[in-house]
Structures are given as C-alpha cells and as structure tokens.
Amino acid sequence: MGSGRLYAAVAAGGFRRYATYRAATVAGVFTNTVFGVILVYTYLALWDEKPHLGGYDQAQAVTYVWLGQCLYATLAIQGGGAEKDLMDRIRTGEIAVDLYRPADLQLWWLAGDMGRAMFQMLGRGVVPFLFGALFFPMALPTTLTPWAAFVVTLLLATVVSFAIRYLAALSVFWLLDGMGVNQVLVITGIFFSGMVLPLNAFPGVFGEVVRVLPWAAQIQMPADVLMGETDPLRAFAFQAAWAVALLAAGRLLQSAATRRVVVQGG
Amino acid sequence: MAERGVLLEGVRAYRLIAGMWVRSSMAYRTSFVVTVFGNLTVTALDFVGILLMFSQVDSLGGWSLPEVALLYGLSATSFGIADLVLGSMDVLGARMRDGSFDTLLVRPVPVLAQVGADRFALRRLGRITQGTVVLGWALVSVDVDWSVLKVLLVPVMVVSGAAIFSAVFVAGAAFQIYAQDAAEVQNAFTYGGTTLLQYPPSVFGKDLVRGVTFMLPLAFVNWVPAVYVLGRPYPVGLPGWAAFASPPVAVACCVLAGLAWRTGLRSYRSTGS
C-alpha cells in the first residue's frame, strides 16, 4: 500500500511537471489541430477513391486521424517522454542516484510517464479530438461499453509505448549517446504506429507484418476498439502480451545495465 | 544603400557562424553520421507514405502519382532549403529564456544572421537530397508538353518557394519573441505547410485553399505555378499570370517577415522579454 502511494505520487509529479508548460501546451494543441485538418482531407480523398480501404468507411478514417492527433503527444509517438529524462540521467551518471532509491527503477519511470501521458491526453489530446468531432463527420460509439473498453486499451497502449521507449533509453548505457536511438524512435514511432496511414490500410505482406509489431498496440488497437472493428478482448490480449514481453525485456536489460554501473563503481 | 550593407554583413556573419556549427558537429562524428542517416530516412518515409496510398489507389483528388510527386518534390526541396538555412530558429525561445540571446546583441553583426545560423546543421541536407530525387523522378515521369516557359518555371518555383518558407521561419522567430514557450506553433506553418503542399489542392476544402492562396500565400511555393505546368485547373479562381507571380509574392513575404522581425526585436529591447 505504501509503495502504491509512492508511485501515485511520482505519477502526480509527472502530471504537474508537464502541466506547468502552458504556452507549449496551447501551441501543441494548435499544431496537432492543423496537422489533423491536413490529414483529414488527404484521407477523405483517399477513401473517396477507394471506399472501405482497410475496412474503414470515411467517417471511421476521419475518426482515426483525430485519434492519432489526440494520442500523438500522449503516447510520445515521436519520443519526448520519460525516456528523454532517463537518457539524460544515464549520460550524466545521475542514474546512480536512482539506483539507490528504495523504489523499483522501471516502475518509478513508468509511473512518471503515466502521469505525463495523463496530462498530455487531457491538456493536449482532447481539444483537437473535439475540434475534429465538431467539424468533421466521425464514427463514435453511442453506448458506454466501447468507451469503457477504449479506456482500458488506452492504458495498455500507454504501457506498451513506455516499454518501447524504456528499452531505447537503457541502450544509452552502452551507446553513451541517445542521438541515434532517438532517431530510430522517431522513425519507428511515426511509421509503424500508423501516423502516416492506418496500419490496416498497409498493403500485402508488409501490412501483415506491421499489424503484429508492438507499435500496432499504440494507435491502431485503440482506434479499432473504439470503433468496434475488433474484439476488445483480443485487442487487450495483444497489447498485454506486448506490454509484458517488452517490460520483461526492459527488466533484463536494466539488471545488465545495473551490474555495469556497479562494476564501474557508479 | 545602408540596407544592402547590412544584408552583405549579415550573409558574411551567417557564413562565419554556420561554419563554426559545422565544425562543432564534426566533434561528434558518429552522431553526425547517425543523424544524417536518420534525417534522410525520416524524410524518405514521408514519401513512402504517399507511395503507400498509391499502392491502394491510382489517383488522389484526380491527380496521378507523378503529378503528386511533382508537388511533393517541389515542396520538399524548397522547404528543405529554407530548413537548412533557417531551420534551427526554434531554439530562439530557449535562448531568450536562458538569457543567452543577450550575448548575440552585443556582437557587431545583425542579430537575425546570428539567430538564423544558430545550430546550423548539415544533416538537414537530407530533406533537400530526398526532395530533389523525387522532383527529378517526377519531372521525367510526368505527362507534360514542356515549353521553355514551363521548364524555366521549375527552378523559379524552387527558389521562390525556399524564400517563402524562409519568410515563414523568420516570422515564426519574431513570434517567439512574444511567446517564447510556444515555439511549436511555427511547426504548424512550416512542417504543416510543406505537408499540405505535398498533396493536390483539389483534395482540400475551398476555404483552406483560399486561405493559403490569398492570406498566407504558401500556394505560390508550388500549387499555383504547378497547375499551370500540368495544365490543370486551380480550385479557386486566379488570373492566368498568377502562375508567374511566385517571385514577387516571395519578395513581399520576405519584406513582411523582415518587418515583423524588426518589430519583435525592438519590442524585446524595450521590454527585455
């Protein structure tokens, strides 16, 4: 119970930290909205040409766009969440302090990142989504069940997103510089999460592959759950499986890294 | 006359400072190589997105792949040039917050040149390279009755487009003087602008097209001249000579952006924030 309160406090800290950047948040809302508008028009043209592409109708494609803009900062698709701070701490050696803290390193950072995600969702994600719902036809459920399932799938998506970035951040123990890893995060995040195009509209074998990669848990799954395009339980299982696998990999890497730090003398 | 002196002085200072940044980046060779490669990949994926769309359809908004590629190549190349020259100006807000902006004001060279050259990075050549490749492919694949005028219009578009995007960057920098934490807003106009222009105007709502034609004249980067080259109609009414109006539009944008920068700088010097 005591440790539960600790991580809740860490999460609250993450939330508050991002809440202080007010102007930046407003700027982000504006930018996401502009990009949403541009994407919506291109998708409408695409679905106009090929109705039911990827099993979506036009309203669903529009919903997908605004959901993507809504989750863009929440899931740190381009990076810029907890992993950024973690990389800095590893590079400067301050990470040694974290290792002596009577808390679990991975859970500590996960809690902080969940707090950040929560703020990004409310502060930065909701407004563009509402803007989209107001000015474009969207396919939103009218019953409560899909929304409830959506909340669960979002939580799982946040954990998967964190687990990927945590792995990337830990690599700095060996690479000593986060530049290259960050590049990889941006590229994979944008492309394999389906920011460019919904993953179910990707053609052929390529499409089959990207739909089972962990990034599919980030935007595609929540979108499909919200719009009733997939069985929620199947989506949860997919997301949870990746979350567990990636978090476990993170733990392995973390203990290897810790040993390294201890051997080097902190 | 004095204006011209300032311009030359600015270009000279820009080259000096940009050179320092290039040498600084060479201090971390591996990172440099990695970021060059990463930058090239990110921009390439940009176009892969369009290719993915065309793997599902034969035309978008009535435009074929080579036609969209022409728009893409023009937009990416001119944006890439502006991005290379002035793309790091979003650090201006941070410089003001930490006070290092003041150190630029005690130098005997124009502040805009110093801000523009700040964090100059050759890795930004990636976008120009990729844009040029797509543009080259589009030029040979697109179905056009080439005339001398149309051929000449291509380099004119790239240069004017780069100037228009540069004006957007400078206006964004001026905006940051007033809203230091809101640097991301300019992304909506820079990255958002180049993304918008990669797609055919026929895709977008008429009001949006009107807005980027008459208010924020991004359409003169490629849309307006390109519809003339391709012999396509423009969604909103424009006189025939508009296809050749890109250079004067670019000059006007640069003048306005310069004025905005001057006003911003004057305001900074009187308010200190």
Next chain:
Amino acid sequence: MEPESGFIELDGVEKVFEVRKKTGFMKRERRQVRAVDSISFRVERGEMVGYIGPNGAGKSTTIKMLTGILTPSAGRLRVAGIDPSRERRRLAHRIGVVFGQRTTLWWDLPLLDSYRLMHRMYRIPDARYRANLDRLVELLDLGDLLDVPVRQLSLGQRMRGDIAAALLHDPEVLYLDEPTIGLDVVSKSKVREFLREVNAERGTTVLLTTHDLQDIEQLCKRVMVIDHGRLMYDGPLAGLHEAGESERVLVVDLERELPPIEAPAPARVVRVDGPRQWLAFPAGESAAPLVARIAAEYPLVDLSVREPDIEAVIAKMYAEQTERAIS
C-alpha cells in the same frame, strides 16, 4: 572631436518594465516595475568602477542599457559618445562584455577557434589580432589551453578564455558581470591581477558587477551601489565601509588557549574557541597595526583576515539609514 565630458554618461536614465501578473483565472493585472529609476553618473576614461547591489536591484538592467541590449525608457545615455540603443552595432566594436555565468566560447571547439571567429566577426586587422592574442595568452596564461575544446576547460580557465575573447578587438570599455563567481582562489587572483594590468597598460575603462567585496577592494577605487533601481552610493570604497560601518574579522591562532586578547578599541574579540580567537575591526582601517600589536604581545601561530561580504555591508548601510530616518 566632442569634448571629453565623461566616457560613460547617464543622465536620469530610467527603465520601466510592464509586468503582467495573474490575479485569478484568465484575469491578469498589468503593473509597472521601475527596474532603473532615474540614475545619473559619469565614468571617466580609464576608470575601474565597481557596480554593486543585491539581486534584482537593477544592476544587470543598467549594464544591458549600456551595452545596447535594452533601450532606456527615459533619460540620456552615452558610451564613448555613442547612443547604445540607436547604434548597437557601432558600439559593439568599442565595448567588450563578459557574462560571468554564461560563456560565449564555442563549447565543442578548441579555444583558439572562438578567437578566430572574433578575429573575423570584429574584422580585427591581422597584425593587431596576432599581437593582442599573444599578449592576452601571455597575461592570462592560456598557452596550453588554445587547442583544448572549451567543454574540457575548468571554470577558471573558461573565465580567463572568455575575458580574452572580450578583449581581442581592443575595446575601450569592458563590462564584467560577476567575473570571479564560482572561481577558486588562485583563478580569482589571476583574473584580478590581469584586469589591473589591462587597465594600466591599455587604459581600458572597466565596469564590473560583483558579489565579492574583494574584487572591488583589489580593483576599484570607486564603487556605485544600486538598490531598488536607485543609486544609493557613489564614491570610494572606504566611504562605503563608513556608510555601512562594516567590519572585517581577524582570525588569530595562538600557541595555546589564552584569555581574550586585549585589543585597542574599536577592535574587540567577538569569539574564542580554544587557541583560536576572532577579532572584529572596522573594514575601513588597515589590519596592519592590529596584527603588529598582537604579534608583539602574544604567541602567534597563524592569522587570516575575513572580508565582510557585500550583501552584509549593504544591509548594514540600509539599517543605518532607516535608523536615522526614524530618529
């Protein structure tokens, strides 16, 4: 040639900022803050002046106006006959600025590269540049550091590097903002010694802000104290001590524990701890007679003098003024 009526001149210079304060949800109140409130002074060519005051007193705002970074709200301001706010770039050739906590050197490049940039940016004639560089390298002991990337330099080395960068173009006036902050004792004395030499050798006018009273004591005959945007004191350092009635402390280590030393008034023992004793005496007076007397009459092992710090001096000065005002 205009008459030399003061190299730096300020006449009723003011700087008013408008501050917006949040007073509730979406409500903001505009308030005017007078950062610099009608300041007038002049500094002659070749003077070395300390400009001191608590944080937020208006020191850096004044320096920013003198360097052309900020435009004054009112008043007249001239540096070398130039109006800094109107001819910022022309002025830049004639002034050097060192921001204590903010290096202008290129972090990842060898020190020399930063100097080469100055050479070209300020269009310093080649011969002049080489001569200046040689002399600065010699005086500031930079010879071994020229090829070292700035990020690898210690704080003291970097400060010396920054000072050299500010002087390559032969500025007639040098502004230093906390030039010894965070430096170790050796670096501090190197920097001070150098500034004295530059001032003597080239007649460079020096205006420095500092929290370290020793900087002022060892460098400046004249001190200006600013607080709440107003000039509170302008005169010799000794006078400041008088005004503030500040005290220095002599720390004496004796051979053994002894009763408090009988010192001539106004000096007096303020603390005894075993063989160590602390004696306070007026900061304006020399410590020499006191030291001589103790050395003659007591078994002295070691001694040191602790300087009062600037904040303490100013705080005392205000206390005096308030008392006087009340009585």
